[in-house]
Amino acid sequence: MPELPEVETVRRRLEPSLMGAIVRDVVLSLPRLLEGAEPRDLDVLRGLACRKLERQGKYLILRFGEGRGERVLVVHLGMSGQLTWKGPGQAVQDEFRRLPSGLAMPIGPHSVDRHTHFRVVFDAGGELLFRDPRTFGRLLLCRPSTLDAQPRLVRLGPDALGVAEEVFIERWKEFRGVRSAKAILLDQGFLAGVGNIYADEACHEAGIRPGVRSSTLAVARIGALARAVQSVLERGLANCGTTFRDFVHPDGSKGGNQEDLRVYARAGLPCLACGTVLRKGVVAGRGTTWCPRCQS
DNA sequence: AATTCGCCCTGTCGGC
């Protein structure tokens, strides 16, 4: 479940390898992952240099070529997508680490297995590998002029990282309603980048029950939630992302933020703030954990 | 019009 900190971590780590690299070949072995274009359209990337790596919410945006020929490749990792980088001549790892959850995770740049659905091969021999066991990930290919109009991007709110408290509060007032506070946080049209893990973490840090009706929060509490969102995202980023199930860095290593989670996946364990047993339920259609004492 | 729900998809786990 890569969210903003995970995608930003991938962006930062891929940037040095990809920048300036010229595409030699593009291989898509699961066509339905590509939206808004035909698989053969990917051939236009051949010969183009990677110019820029950007991120919008949970979307990674790769810009290739320049001028009229510029093309944009957008990658969404879904819940189990992994982007790894195999340097020129670097040996692939056939070994997969077994996580406590049971899922296999590559130890380094992984070899092309049955879950590797997309590869970009570069002239110098480097390779970008996209692996996604659950295939919730998506690829988009478009021209820069139509990027903002892409169906998946057009309704995105401002990036959650660095959003000003006043902006957060104003948008909350626009979006609030009978929906729960967590539903607003998960709404990518409100802010882009917050997913299930960081929504639960932010609610706990702000002392707000995920299930409270979003319209009932006083401005002071909305402000507290705004600061909590920044705080949990920044911590996640400082820890290079949360590896709970599938998330890996481009070199195959793990994030560190799973050690710092206060509520997510800790249902039944004592709250780290007050010791009360953390409760679990379903809010906004997602598994949700909160402290019945700290959060109201 | 706003909100909830079911679906997509694979792999793992717990129960019987």
Added chain:
DNA sequence: TGCCGACAGGGCGAAT
């Protein structure tokens, strides 16, 4: 041991 349902979950379209 093996089968099967539940669960995980981002985003979208259908249903309410």
